[in-house]
Every structure is written in structure tokens, then in C-alpha cells.
Amino acid sequence: MLISKYSAPDFDPYGDRASANPDVPWPAPVADGPLRASVALPGSKSLTNRELVLAALADGPSLLRSPLHSLDSENMVQALRALGTVIEERPGSGPFGADLLVTPADELFGSTTIDCGQAGTVMRFVPPVAGLALGPTTFDADDSARGRPMKTMITALRAVGVDINDDGRGSLPFTVHGTGRVGGGSITIDASASSQFVSGLLLSAPRFDDGLHLVHEGERLPSLPHIEMTIAALAARGVTVASPAVGEWMVSPGSIRATDIAIEPDLSNAAPFLAAALVAGGSVTITGWPATTTQVGADLADLLPLLGATVERSGDRLTVSGDGAAAGGIRGVALDLTTGGELAPAIVALAALADGPSEITGIGHIRHHETDRLAALAAEINGLGGDVTELEDGLRIVPRPLHGGVWRSYHDHRMATAGAIIGLAVPGVEIENVATTAKTLPQFTQLWQAMLTEGAP
Ligand SMILES: O=C(O)C1=C[C@@H](OP(=O)(O)O)[C@@H](O)[C@H](O)C1
Numbered sequence: 330m331l332i333s334k335y336s337a338p339d340f341d342p343y344g345d346r347a348s349a350n351p352d353v354p355w356p357a358p359v360a361d362g363p364l365r366a367s368v369a370l371p372g373s374k375s376l377t378n379r380e381l382v383l384a385a386l387a388d389g390p391s392l393l394r395s396p397l398h399s400l401d402s403e404n405m406v407q408a409l410r411a412l413g414t415v416i417e418e419r420p421g422s423g424p425f426g427a428d429l430l431v432t433p434a435d436e437l438f439g440s441t442t443i444d445c446g447q448a449g450t451v452m453r454f455v456p457p458v459a460g461l462a463l464g465p466t467t468f469d470a471d472d473s474a475r476g477r478p479m480k481t482m483i484t485a486l487r488a489v490g491v492d493i494n495d496d497g498r499g500s501l502p503f504t505v506h507g508t509g510r511v512g513g514g515s516i517t518i519d520a521s522a523s524s525q526f527v528s529g530l531l532l533s534a535p536r537f538d539d540g541l542h543l544v545h546e547g548e549r550l551p552s553l554p555h556i557e558m559t560i561a562a563l564a565a566r567g568v569t570v571a572s573p574a575v576g577e578w579m580v581s582p583g584s585i586r587a588t589d590i591a592i593e594p595d596l597s598n599a600a601p602f603l604a605a606a607l608v609a610g611g612s613v614t615i616t617g618w619p620a621t622t623t624q625v626g627a628d629l630a631d632l633l634p635l636l637g638a639t640v641e642r643s644g645d646r647l648t649v650s651g652d653g654a655a656a657g658g659i660r661g662v663a664l665d666l667t668t669g670g671e672l673a674p675a676i677v678a679l680a681a682l683a684d685g686p687s688e689i690t691g692i693g694h695i696r697h698h699e700t701d702r703l704a705a706l707a708a709e710i711n712g713l714g715g716d717v718t719e720l721e722d723g724l725r726i727v728p729r730p731l732h733g734g735v736w737r738s739y740h741d742h743r744m745a746t747a748g749a750i751i752g753l754a755v756p757g758v759e760i761e762n763v764a765t766t767a768k769t770l771p772q773f774t775q776l777w778q779a780m781l782t783e784g785a786p
């Protein structure tokens with residue numbers, strides 16, 4: 330298991346023994362009263378993995394303070410190390426593990442195999458870096474992630490001059506034959522399946538000979554805030570980057586500045602905890618909420634009130650309060666979540682406990698996340714007695730009285746946490762393979778239990 334050291338000596342990344350064994354389902358705890366909890370969360374996956382890539386391509390050593398330590402970030406660290414980047418642990422600035430000092434390689438070298446695990450950010454951000462390395466780099470992933478779409482990245486890299494060997498199916502595994510240089514230039518791609526194709530190309534683009542002029546043409550462009558996060562991260566390191574129109578980006582060739590950066594807490598991973606306040610009633614506070622951020626999780630402050638929550642900000646604390654599902658405190662909603670598909674599993678779990686029907690649309694692309702999340706959410710909620718219908722690009726959820734049962738997680742961290750949300754109100758929900766939460770939040774069960782016991786009479 331690729332979990333690196335944590336500052337707390339007795340830190341157990343799995344929270345408890347049962348959750349460490351994927352064969353033993355985790356009994357999701359039921360909330361026995363209103364919550365009054367304050368939760369600190371580890372660093373953002375999206376920020377950590379962008380900053381690791383940029384640091385590896387930068388003009389000197391960078392320090393990442395309070396980065397995420399999880400399977401996704403560990404896969405990124407190992408990937409960049411395999412290409413010659415030196416990544417060393419330094420005493421942690423925060424409670425969730427070491428800081429990372431990243432020293433770029435004088436020259437990136439391939440002749441290696443990279444295990445992307447389940448990380449979309451590794452499989453979409455690192456192949457362009459491998460194009461800049463000398464020698465072949467083979468990319469592979471967990472069985473459950475091998476089918477995730479890669480065709481757009483393969484064709485895009487070929488279009489900027491990178492030689493790739495694949496089996497023609499547009500998925501992993503494939504081999505990037507890096508020559509140490511990438512031409513770059515003007516290309517058009519279809520990023521309908523994932524914004525990560527755009528982000529991955531933009532992150533390496535300053536190191537392409539001619540930079541990159543990238544145009545998206547396709548039926549939809551999901552997760553725009555994640556692309557804006559990429560642009561902001563590049564700009565913060567002195568890269569000249571612009572988006573002259575929606576679906577068009579330009580990156581000038583040039584150096585990427587080394588920096589010292591603090592990684593914000595993962596606001597998308599705040600979703601299940603904040604949702605808990607609506608389900609159980611009472612309040613949940615997330616500490617360290619940034620004043621300004623590019624994370625789409627910040628939208629929870631606007632989304633959760635639509636479902637009946639009250640949201641308050643005080644300094645760096647964001648508090649969500651609710652009346653509880655039993656008191657009819659969750660309202661049905663019609664929501665387009667095109668920009669924040671990552672938040673959908675938590676919102677859908679809330680909708681299953683609401684006082685009326687919901688329709689969540691704009692999220693067809695989440696069929697290509699860790700699993701087909703539309704099919705998985707419908708199957709698992711319906712398996713507990715619910716009434717969820719798959720739409721082409723979303724879900725229609727009609728709340729029904731739910732009963733206990735096994736909730737399958739499909740190797741998907743957000744499926745596991747969505748089941749935990751429902752389990753707060755429905756006795757007898759058992760989450761299969763809750764350890765899958767280690768993808769982005771190895772401490773999930775521990776933090777969830779602490780949220781439920783804190784402030785309890
Ligand atoms: O760039 C990123 O960090 C991410 C982009 C989004 O991907 P999609 O555009 O594939 O939804 C998001 O869902 C994922 O969790 C993280």
C-alpha cells in the first residue's frame with residue numbers, strides 16, 4: 330500500500346481495522362442526534378497533483394506545504410520520481426503528514442513504467458511530461474481504471490509531435506516514446522469526456538517548444554473550474570497563459586517558476602461531512618476554508634442551501650446547519666452540475682433522503698469517473714428500496730423509505746462516502762470496501778466517526 334509516513338506516530342490511514350479489509354463491509358454509523366462537529370481535512374487532491382507536476386517541470390526546487398497524502402498523490406509522486414524528479418519529505422506544516430520538497434530532474438528520463446492506480450490526474454497529467462522525457466514510458470492503471478477514456482490524450486500528444494504506441498482502443502496501457510522535447514503548436518481536441526485532458530496538456534505546455542494553442546470542440550466541456558484551477562496554478566508560477574474564449578487556451582513557451590506553496594484543504598472531500606449536517610441535523614464546520622479558491626468544492630456554500638441548509642462563514646470556518654432528514658429538512662432540487670460533477674455523489678445521496686423529487690443533470694461525463702457513477706448511484710440507492718432513474722446526462726431521484734443492506738462502492742471513493750451519508754439516516758447500511766476512500770482521504774472512517782462523537786451528549 331502506497332501510503333507514506335504521517336506525522337502522528339500512531340496514525341492509521343484506514344481509521345479502523347474493519348475498514349482496512351475490503352472483504353469486511355463497514356457498518357455505516359447512524360447519527361443518533363443532531364451533530365455539532367468541527368472537521369479539519371487534508372489537502373486537495375487536485376491542487377496537490379497539479380503542484381507536483383508543475384514543481385517537477387519548474388526552474389528550481391519547490392516546497393509543497395500540507396499536501397495531500399493519499400493513493401492518488403502517492404501515485405503522482407511515484408510517477409514523477411520514476412521520470413527522475415527528486416521528491417523528499419520535510420517536517421509537516423499541518424496535521425496530515427509531511428511537506429514535500431520537489432527538485433526537478435536536470436533531464437527527465439523515461440525507460441520506466443508508471444502505475445496510475447485509479448488517478449485520473451496521473452493518467453491525464455503525466456503522459457505529456459513523459460513526452461518531455463528521454464526514453465519510453467509505459468502507463469498502466471488498476472484493472473478498475475484501465476477503461477477510463479484516454480483517446481483524447483493519445484491523439485492530442487500525437488498532434489503535438491509525441492510518438493505513442495497503443496492498442497487502438499483509446500485506453501491504458503500505452504507507451505509514450507519521449508525524445509526529451511515536444512513541439513507543441515495549435516491543436517483541437519474533444520474534451521467532452523474529461524476536463525483533465527485540457528489540464529494535462531496545459532500543465533506541460535510551457536515546456537513545449539512552441540507552447541500550446543488548444544481548442545476544444547465537442548458536445549460539452551465538463552468541470553470548467555478544474556481547468557480554471559490549472560490556469561491559475563500556471564499563472565501563479567509566472568507562465569503566460571490565457572483563455573481568449575470558452576474552450577480555447579493559449580500557453581506561451583517559457584520557464585515555470587519554482588515556488589513555496591501551501592495546499593488548501595480538499596473542499597470536494599468536505600461534501601460528505603457538510604452533507605451530514607443536513608441528514609442528521611445540527612451543524613458541521615470545516616476549518617481552514619480558504620477565503621478565495623479555485624476549488625469547485627467552494628460551490629457547496631451555494632449548492633447546499635438549495636437543499637435546505639443554512640451556511641455561515643466566520644473567518645476560515647464554514648459551517649453548514651440543517652434540520653435533519655427525519656424532520657423533512659432536505660429539499661428536492663433541480664440542479665445542473667456540469668461544472669462540479671465531482672460533487673454529484675454527495676448531492677445525489679442527499680436527494681435520496683429529501684422531501685421531494687430531484688433531478689441532477691449535466692453529469693453524463695461522470696459515467697467515466699472511477700466507475701459509471703450514474704449507474705452505480707442508481708443501483709445502490711435502488712438496492713436499498715429507492716427510486717432512482719438514469720437519464721442520459723444525470724439522475725432523477727424520487728425519495729422512498731430506504732432500508733439497510735450492502736452498499737457496493739465499485740472501487741470508487743465517492744461511492745463509499747455517498748453510502749455513508751445515506752447510512753447516517755438508514756440503519757443497517759454496510760459499505761463494501763470502504764478502504765477505497767484512501768484514493769483521496771485515507772482518514773475517512775476516522776474523521777467520520779469523530780464527527781459523529783464530537784459534541785454528542
Ligand atoms: O483536474 C482535476 O483535478 C479533476 C477534474 C475533474 O475531472 P473530470 O473533468 O473528468 O470530471 C474532477 O471530476 C476530478 O475529480 C478532478
Ligand SMILES: C=C(OP(=O)(O)O)C(=O)O
Binds near residue numbers: 698699743769
Ligand atoms: C473523478 C474523480 O477522480 P479522478 O481525479 O481520478 O478523475 C473524483 O475524485 O471524483
